[in-house]
Amino acid sequence: DTLDGYTTNRYFYRSAYVDGANNRSTLSISSPPVWLPNVIPPRSPVFTKVLGGDRQITLKWASNREPDLSEYRMYRADSESAARDIRLMTLMHTEVVPAGDPAARPAEVVWTDTSALGFLTCYFRVVAVSDSDYISAPSRVIVARAYDQSPPEPSIWQTAEWVKLDQTG
Numbered sequence: 187d188t189l190d191g192y193t194t195n196r197y198f199y200r201s202a203y204v205d206g207a208n209n210r211s212t213l214s215i216s217s218p219p220v221w222l223p224n225v226i227p228p229r230s231p232v233f234t235k236v237l238g239g240d241r242q243i244t245l246k247w248a249s250n251r252e253p254d255l256s257e258y259r260m261y262r263a264d265s266e267s268a269a270r271d272i273r274l275m276t277l278m279h280t281e282v283v284p285a286g287d288p289a290a291r292p293a294e295v296v297w298t299d300t301s302a303l304g305f306l307t308c309y310f311r312v313v314a315v316s317d318s319d320y321i322s323a324p325s326r327v328i329v330a331r332a333y334d335q336s337p338p339e340p341s342i343w344q345t346a347e348w349v350k351l352d353q354t355g
Contacts, residue, residue: 196220228252228314228322234294236310236330243330244298247312251288254317257281260297261311261324269309269327304334 197220203211228250235246245260261275268274279297302308308330314322 224254224316224318225320227320228255228316230323231258231295231312231314231325233310233312233325233328236328238330238332239298240335241302241304241332242298242300243302243308243310243332244296245310245312245328245330246294246296247325249291249293249295250314250322251291252314252316253288255283255288255314256317257283257315258295259313259315259321260299261313262299263309264306266309266327269311272311272313272324275309275311302330302332304332304336307331 199220229252231247231250233245233247235244237244247258258281259277260279260281261272262278263269263275278299278301281295281297283291299308299310310328310330311324311326313324
């Protein structure tokens with residue numbers, strides 16, 4: 187028997203002996219259950235939009251439709267070299283996927299990074315995680331930058347004094 191990696195049910199097998207004259211014995215007792223765990227990771231998430239805001243960055247990605255999806259993990263790095271591998275990036279957020287019918291999930295998932303500093307380039311990647319803790323391949327790197335519209339801190343003025351210097355000719 188051949189079963190693909192997408193099968194996740196339990197199967198019971200029974201066997202019978204067939205001789206050269208095609209005489210079949212009675213069926214044997216059922217075998218122990220053969221259970222195939224799901225070993226296929228979820229598909230990689232795909233970013234659909236990124237918006238830089240006032241000291242925040244809003245990220246949107248398409249919702250995966252796998253029935254065993256449990257969460258998304260958002261990673262951020264401050265350099266392009268660190269963004270090449272999620273193990274070098276910082277885990278910023280975990281978005282739990284509600285249980286139930288995958289078709290009932292929203293088309294897009296939205297998360298806003300409110301810890302982003304203005305005028306600092308950030309590199310983001312997201313992964314999907316299944317119930318069996320299989321992690322998808324990371325999404326493509328997306329680059330974003332927040333801006334900062336807050337006024338600068340007011341200057342602290344000190345009192346001015348005239349200083350008279352003696353001038354000798």
